[in-house]
Amino acid sequence: MRKIYVIVSILFSLQTSFLNAQIKVIHFGKLIDGKGKLILNAVVIVNGDRIVKVGTEKEIDIPPAAETIDLKAYTAIPGLIDAHTHMTYYWDKTPGTNPWGQLGTLGSSVTVFLAQENARKTLETGVTTVRDLGSFDNMDFAMRNLINRGAMVGPRMFVAGNGLHVSNSPYKIGTIPDPGQCDGVAAVQRVAREQIAASADWIKMYGSTGSDKDVTGFQTFTYEEMKAAADVAHYAGKRIAIHSYGPDGARDAVKAGTNTVEHAIDIDDVTLATMAKNGIIYVPTVEHNRYYIAHKDEYGYDSIIVNGLNSYINKNFETLKRAIKANVKIAMGSDAVFTGFGENTNELNWFVKAGMTPLQALQTATINGAEMLGLEKELGQLSEGYLADIVAIEGDPVKDITVVMKNVKWVMKAGNVMVNKINK
Ligand SMILES: [Zn+2]
Numbered sequence: 323m324r325k326i327y328v329i330v331s332i333l334f335s336l337q338t339s340f341l342n343a344q345i346k347v348i349h350f351g352k353l354i355d356g357k358g359k360l361i362l363n364a365v366v367i368v369n370g371d372r373i374v375k376v377g378t379e380k381e382i383d384i385p386p387a388a389e390t391i392d393l394k395a396y397t398a399i400p401g402l403i404d405a406h407t408h409m410t411y412y413w414d415k416t417p418g419t420n421p422w423g424q425l426g427t428l429g430s431s432v433t434v435f436l437a438q439e440n441a442r443k444t445l446e447t448g449v450t451t452v453r454d455l456g457s458f459d460n461m462d463f464a465m466r467n468l469i470n471r472g473a474m475v476g477p478r479m480f481v482a483g484n485g486l487h488v489s490n491s492p493y494k495i496g497t498i499p500d501p502g503q504c505d506g507v508a509a510v511q512r513v514a515r516e517q518i519a520a521s522a523d524w525i526k527m528y529g530s531t532g533s534d535k536d537v538t539g540f541q542t543f544t545y546e547e548m549k550a551a552a553d554v555a556h557y558a559g560k561r562i563a564i565h566s567y568g569p570d571g572a573r574d575a576v577k578a579g580t581n582t583v584e585h586a587i588d589i590d591d592v593t594l595a596t597m598a599k600n601g602i603i604y605v606p607t608v609e610h611n612r613y614y615i616a617h618k619d620e621y622g623y624d625s626i627i628v629n630g631l632n633s634y635i636n637k638n639f640e641t642l643k644r645a646i647k648a649n650v651k652i653a654m655g656s657d658a659v660f661t662g663f664g665e666n667t668n669e670l671n672w673f674v675k676a677g678m679t680p681l682q683a684l685q686t687a688t689i690n691g692a693e694m695l696g697l698e699k700e701l702g703q704l705s706e707g708y709l710a711d712i713v714a715i716e717g718d719p720v721k722d723i724t725v726v727m728k729n730v731k732w733v734m735k736a737g738n739v740m741v742n743k744i745n746k
Contacts, residue, residue, distance in 0.1 A: 344370050345388035346737070348712070349379070350398040354720060356688045356703035358681055364398060368710040371736035376704055393714045393744075396731055399684065400704050401450030401711025403691025404666045405605045406563075406584060406655025409444070409454045409479065410461040412437040413620075413660040420622050421660040422534060430459040437465060441476025443664035445740050448713035448730040451691070451701055452477050453655075455526045455563055455584070456485035458502070463521055475740065480695060482526035482563070483517035486510060486551060488542040507550045510543070514554035525555040525562040529575050532567025532585070534614065534659075535627045537634040539568020539587065548578035555581075561696070563605070567634075569593070576602055582694060584655070585610075587637040594648040603694050605655035606642045609669040611635045613662050620661060642676045653694050654687035670723050680723040710737040714744075 346368040353364035355376065365382045367375040375382055384390075412433050413421035428436070444452060454462050462481035468474035484502030504513040514525050529548060531540045543551075548564060555562040556579070564575035565584040572586035573593045582603045583589070589597075589604075597604060611631045614621060618628055645652060652673065656666040673683040692702030700709050714732035717725030733741035 344737075345374075345385055346391060347384055347388045348391040348398075348734075349394050350396060350714065351394045352397040352718065353704060354397065354399050354681070354684065355705055356400040356685070357705075358685070360720065363394075366398065366704060366710075366712060368712075368734070368737050371710055371738075373704060373706060373708050373710045373712075375706060391739075393732060396714035396716055397718055397725075398704060399448070399713050399715060399719060399726070400688045400702050401709075401713055401733070401735060402448045402667060402687040402726075403654070403695070403702065404444065404449045404452045404477070404656050404658065404687070405582070405603075405653040405691055405694055406607055407440075407444065407452045407454050407658045407663075407666070408456055409440050409452065409465055409476075409658075409663075410434065410437050410457040411659040412440060415661075421620060426458070430461050430464075434461050434464045434468075437461070438474055438476065440658070440663040441465065441469065441474065444477050444658070444666050445475065445733055445735070446730065446743075447664060447666045448715070448726065448733055449666050449687075450477050450711040450713075450733065450735040450740075451695070452479050453524060453563070453691075453695065454479050454481045455524070455565075456482055456502075458484055460520065466523075477735070480523040482524040483520050483522040484513070485526040485528050485565070486513050486517075486543075487528040490542075504547075507546055510547045510550045511554050514551045515558075518554070518558045518560060522560070524560060525551055527551050527562060527564045527575075527580075529564040530566040530568050530571035530586075532565075535621070535623055535630070537567060537611070537630045539566065539571065541566070541568065541570040541574065543571075543574075545574040545578055548574055548580070552579045561694075576600075582653070585638070585657075587634065587641045589641055589645065591644075591648070594645055594650055597645075598649045598651075601651060601693075603651045603653050603690065604642075604645050605653050606638055606645070606672075607655050607657040607669065608635060608638045608642060608672040609665075610657035610662070611638070613665060613668075617661055639672065639676060642672065646673075646677050651690055651693070652686050653690045654683075667727050670726055674723045679720075681720050683723050684719055684726065711735050 353361040466479040469476045561581040564580040566572040569588040688702040712734040716729040
């Protein structure tokens with residue numbers, strides 16, 4: 323009997339010390355929980371990949387033998403969500419090449435390997451989750467799966483496979499056959515189903531012209547084609563993002579029941595009201611075109627192109643302001659491509675300029691992003707039961723949003739420290 327008791331108690335103590343080895347107690351000077359609650363002298367207890375407790379130092383019983391992490395000099399915010407990336411758009415900067423020209427020429431396996439740099443730079447901005455809206459040759463599936471199994475360092479990815487586009491779209495990926503190309507309802511249904519069969523988490527549809535230096539916004543897919551794609555996605559329990567640079571594609575996308583509208587300018591009032599009422603999320607990506615201007619030499623963009631981008635930015639910004647006033651839910655999406663990784667959160671500045679408080683801007687990249695993904699009970703908050711995605715920032719993002727863009731010091735994803743720039 324005594325023997326059994328000894329064995330049981332040894333097993334029990336082994337088990338508790340094993341459990342405690344997974345427990346991390348993290349101290350922060352300040353904590354913003356995502357919902358808008360501010361906690362001073364905060365403690366977060368993480369067990370494995372989950373947050374098990376959040377509170378003040380006084381409130382919380384600190385478990386013994388747990389690992390302690392002192393981040394009292396910093397503010398904790400939830401891991402950020404970038405609603406629009408193209409992680410597999412990688413450029414190696416070889417002299418004489420440019421990003422768009424090189425796309426599709428390095429080979430898919432090589433690109434997936436090299437694109438780890440995009441993923442790592444994204445994590446360093448405090449982004450622990452991305453929705454990746456368009457790749458090709460299964461590269462986004464590969465990156466998502468490699469990151470999920472821990473073989474690659476990066477944010478968790480929700481991916482769309484090939485973006486659906488019409489034959490005369492300026493969007494070209496340089497491979498033949500081009501599996502995202504489809505014209506007519508039947509072809510749209512087939513291609514959308516093929517993406518889902520290949521394990522896409524989202525459907526991405528290019529509902530208008532406009533991409534990189536081209537800022538035209540002519541509708542491409544018809545309402546019927548958009549509705550067909552949205553229905554295929556929804557029947558499969560998936561969601562759909564429709565790209566539209568202009569107002570017509572956005573209007574029909576919203577009528578067709580899209581989950582998110584990407585980029586669009588000059589969205590009419592009725593469409594904005596429908597978006598607000600139906601919880602359709604707007605991902606404006608204003609910063610994306612400013613990025614192109616800042617990197618115009620890399621892309622070989624001349625002054626005519628820059629003027630076009632500037633006038634698009636102005637209209638995009640005006641539409642963002644109107645969307646905020648109309649209470650449309652907005653998510654932060656960078657539309658990061660090539661050298662844009664590492665600047666994923668610059669969009670937040672536009673949101674504050676357009677009238678959001680810094681806290682509201684932060685929420686576009688936390689709770690709104692989580693809701694967009696249907697993961698509002700898993701991501702976007704520092705609360706009990708949520709995945710332990712935590713970012714430590716120097717400064718107070720509720721007073722000054724730019725500290726989120728400049729001062730990310732430490733990043734935890736699902737309980738693992740992924741970035742640590744403290745004392746370095
Ligand atoms: Zn995009």
